[in-house]
Structures are given as C-alpha cells and as structure tokens.
Amino acid sequence: MNPSKAFRTLLLYRVGATLSYQITMVAVGWHLYEITNSVVSLGLIGLAELIPYFTLALYSGHAVDHYSRKNIAGLACIIHLAVGLFLAAVALGWVTPPVPFIYGAVAFIGIGRALLRPSYQALFGQIIPRDQLTRYTAYASSAFQICVVAGPGLGGLMIGFAGLEWTYLLAACCGAFGLYGVTFISAVQEKSSALKNDFLKSFMEGFHYVRKHELILSVMALDMFAVLFGGAVSILPAFVKEVLNAGPETLGILRAAPAAGAVITGIYLARRPILTDSGKYLFLSVAGFGLAIIAFGISSNLWICAFFLFISGCCDSISVVIRGSIMQLTTPDHMRGRISAINGIFIGSSNELGALESGIAASVMGLVPSIVFGGAATIMIVLITYRLAPHLRKLNIRDIA
Numbered sequence: 001m002n003p004s005k006a007f008r009t010l011l012l013y014r015v016g017a018t019l020s021y022q023i024t025m026v027a028v029g030w031h032l033y034e035i036t037n038s039v040v041s042l043g044l045i046g047l048a049e050l051i052p053y054f055t056l057a058l059y060s061g062h063a064v065d066h067y068s069r070k071n072i073a074g075l076a077c078i079i080h081l082a083v084g085l086f087l088a089a090v091a092l093g094w095v096t097p098p099v100p101f102i103y104g105a106v107a108f109i110g111i112g113r114a115l116l117r118p119s120y121q122a123l124f125g126q127i128i129p130r131d132q133l134t135r136y137t138a139y140a141s142s143a144f145q146i147c148v149v150a151g152p153g154l155g156g157l158m159i160g161f162a163g164l165e166w167t168y169l170l171a172a173c174c175g176a177f178g179l180y181g182v183t184f185i186s187a188v189q190e191k192s193s194a195l196k197n198d199f200l201k202s203f204m205e206g207f208h209y210v211r212k213h214e215l216i217l218s219v220m221a222l223d224m225f226a227v228l229f230g231g232a233v234s235i236l237p238a239f240v241k242e243v244l245n246a247g248p249e250t251l252g253i254l255r256a257a258p259a260a261g262a263v264i265t266g267i268y269l270a271r272r273p274i275l276t277d278s279g280k281y282l283f284l285s286v287a288g289f290g291l292a293i294i295a296f297g298i299s300s301n302l303w304i305c306a307f308f309l310f311i312s313g314c315c316d317s318i319s320v321v322i323r324g325s326i327m328q329l330t331t332p333d334h335m336r337g338r339i340s341a342i343n344g345i346f347i348g349s350s351n352e353l354g355a356l357e358s359g360i361a362a363s364v365m366g367l368v369p370s371i372v373f374g375g376a377a378t379i380m381i382v383l384i385t386y387r388l389a390p391h392l393r394k395l396n397i398r399d400i401a
Contacts, residue, residue, distance in 0.1 A: 006128075008126060009181070009184045009186070010120070012182075012184060013178050013181035013182050014178075015146075015181070016177035016178025017112075018147040018151065019150060019177075020081070020178065021080060021116075023152075023167060024080070026159075026252070027087070027155050027158075027167045028087070028105075032102060032357065033238065034286035035098060039235055040237060040360065041099075042237060042359050043188060043359020043360055045106055046103075046234060048106040048107050049113070050110065051107065056111055057117075057344050058342075059337040059343045060072070060119075060341055061118045061341020062260070062338060064340070069334060072118075073116070074179055074182040076113075076119065077112075078110055079109070079175075080109070080171070080178065081172050083175075084168050084174075084175055085169070085172045086105055088164075090168075091163070091165040091167075091168055092165050118344065121189060121327075122363055123185060124328070125331065133182075133325060134329075137272055137324040138321045139266070139270045141266040141269075141317060142270065142317075143382055144161040145263040146360075148256075148262070149256045152251075152259070153255070155171075155323065157249060157252055160247060160248045174355065185389030193226070195318060205338070207327045207342060215391055215392060221389075222385045222389070226286050226381050227383075229375075231397035235362050239364065239371075253306055254302075254306055257306040258309045258316065260312060265317035269348050275337070275397045275398040277396065278395050278396055279391075281318060281322060283382055285318035285383070287382045290376065292308045292312035293374060293375035293378065294371075294372050294375035296312065297375065326395070327339065327340075361374070
C-alpha cells in the first residue's frame with residue numbers, strides 16, 4: 001500500500017476515535033457543571049481520566065511493540081463506543097446517581113486513550129517513509145485538529161439543540177466509525193520478541209532510551225510543564241457561564257477556536273515544514289501560546305476571546321508538528337509503542353493534572369486570575385527550558401531527517 005493511501009486509511013481510525021473523545025468530553029464537562037455548579041468538579045474530570053490512563057499506559061506501550069497494533073486500536077474504538085452508549089443511558093436517567101457513574105465512564109475513556117495513542121503513533125511510524133515524516137506529521141496534526149474543531153462544535157450544538165443523550169449517542173457513532181476504519185489498516189510490524197513476556201525489562205529499555213536521549217527528554221519536559229499550566233480550556237464551561245454569561249453554543253465556539261487556528265497552521269506547515277531553526281520556532285510557539293492564554297483570560301467579549309484562543313491554536317500547532325517530527329525521527333520502529341506511551345504519560349498526565357490545577361486555582365484565585373497565572377507560568381517554563389536545553393535550542397530537523 002502506497003504511503004498516501006495507507007495514511008488515509010489510518011486517518012479513518014484516528015478521526016473516528018478523536019471525534020468520539022472530543023464530543024464525549026465537552027458533553028461530560030457541561031453535564032457535570034450543570035449538576036454540581038462547581039469548577040472543582042470540572043478539574044476532577046481530568047483526574048478521573050488520568051488515574052486509569054497512567055496505570056495502563058506503560059503496559060499498552062509494551063503491548064503495542066509486541067502484539068497486534070491493529071487489534072489494540074480496535075479495542076480503543078470499542079471502549080469509546082461503549083462509553084458513549086453508557087453515558088446516553090445516564091443522561092436519560094436510566095442509571096443513577098449520575099455523578100459517580102459519569103466519573104466512572106471518564107475513567108474508561110482514560111483506558112481507551114491509553115490504548116489509542118501508542119497504537120496510532122506506532123502505526124503512523126510504520127506506514128510513512130522517513131523522508132516524508134515531517135510533511136505527513138503536519139497533515140496528521142491538521143486532521144486531528146479538524147476533529148478537535150468539529151468535536152466540541154458538534155458537541156456544543158447537540159447539547160443546545162438535541163440534549164445530552166443525543167450528544168452521547170453521536171459520540172458512540174463516531175467510535176463505531178473509528179472501529180470500521182481499523183479494519184482497513186494494513187501494516188507489518190517489527191516485533192521485539194526477546195522481551196515479549198517481560199514487561200518490566202521491556203519498559204525499562206524504553207525508559208533508558210528516553211533518559212539517555214537528551215533531545216527527546218527536553219521535548220517531553222517542555223511540553224509536560226507547559227501543558228500543565230496552560231490548561232485554561234478545562235474550565236471553559238465555567239468561564240462561559242460566569243464571565244461571558246452564555247450557554248453551550250458559546251462553549252462550542254470557544255472550544256473550536258484554538259483547533260481552527262491549529263488546522264490552518266497545520267495545513268501551511270504541511271506545505272512549508274520548519275526544517276531549519278526548528279528548536280527556536282518550538283520555543284517561540286510555546287511562549288506565544290502562553291501570551292495568547294493571558295490575553296484570552298483578561299478578555300470578556302466572546303469574539304475577542306475566540307480570537308486569542310485561535311492564536312493559541314496556531315502556536316500550539318507549530319509546537320505539535322515540531323515535537324511530533326522529533327519523536328518520530330528519533331525513535332526506532334521496535335520501540336515506537338513504548339516511547340509513545342512514555343511520552344503519553346508525560347503529556348497525558350500533565351493534561352489531566354493541568355485540568356485539576358486549573359480547577360483548584362480557579363476556586364482559590366478566581367477564574368480570570370487563574371487563567372492569567374497559567375499563561376505566565378507557561379512563559380516561565382519556556383525561559384527555563386531555553387536556558388537548560390542547548391541541543392533543543394539549536395535543533396534543525398533537516399539534520400536528523
């Protein structure tokens with residue numbers, strides 16, 4: 001199968017699973033805040049997802065390197081489908097009390113994510129030739145961000161016009177679409193059979209590879225701490241209600257705004273990849289993200305807020321494409337699952353802990369001060385990493401391609 005056709009096939013899987021996740025999470029945020037009226041409850045969504053994700057992510061990386069990546073991808077889609085159907089039952093009042101069951105469903109979403117990320121990254125690295133990785137990484141980022149646009153947008157509109165139960169059913173249908181896409185994936189993987197039955201040694205092999213590879217470690221650390229403090233999106237339901245005095249349709253617009261910026265930037269980068277001064281562009285993009293979050297936090301007009309979130313998405317897309325290219329180009333095929341899982345723990349844990357941090361900070365400092373604090377902390381992380389990671393600062397992707 002030629003790379004272009006194989007890539008489109010893989011996207012069927014990624015698009016279905018990602019849409020299901022995005023729609024589910026925007027619905028869960030609105031659902032819980034509607035019941036509890038608490039920003040802390042929004043932060044706890046991240047924690048409920050993080051615990052099972054963290055628990056399973058390490059083993060899932062090992063499994064992806066030693067067992068069928070296609071079957072693991074299919075299982076991830078089945079979980080997303082089942083969670084959507086279950087939450088629809090909760091929204092209809094068939095399962096009570098709702099709050100603990102919602103958090104339980106989110107925990108299963110964490111399991112699905114733990115399987116999704118390493119299986120996708122490993123399959124992507126298999127089917128795309130090395131000399132085309134940067135271009136296809138940009139295309140993949142754009143496709144992902146289109147889903148991030150469509151998911152929250154559809155979720156917000158569906159909540160407003162059709163209700164939570166139909167929103168969850170739409171998420172289940174997207175999971176089924178992803179499962180359908182899995183059936184078309186065709187890739188023959190290298191298997192590291194020597195450590196197939198020794199999970200601990202297999203994981204430590206991946207861990208030592210990351211620890212000794214300064215470039216990978218620096219990229220992971222920058223992303224982890226920047227995401228930890230830049231999690232303003234997790235408290236958007238509260239921001240929409242308390243600051244903008246608006247409803248779920250507005251939430252959909254604000255959730256879609258950064259993704260729209262990322263899509264446009266990703267399409268541009270697919271045609272004009274950043275192959276020189278890549279490290280400097282990475283630092284500038286993360287710093288720009290922090291500035292955009294600060295500007296968003298001090299705005300009280302819907303379209304000004306949407307504009308700065310759009311800018312944050314543009315900056316984030318540059319960062320994602322550069323980081324993704326570095327990870328793919330520096331990881332051998334037989335270790336893709338483990339390295340992706342370790343990276344997922346770095347980024348996934350910071351995403352969910354960032355959501356918790358944002359919720360707690362908002363309850364202590366107030367919504368607007370907590371968002372400004374997060375953006376400022378992100379800029380500080382950039383300055384520290386820029387000083388401590390000279391190899392990343394001087395990186396040209398052209399030199400490692």
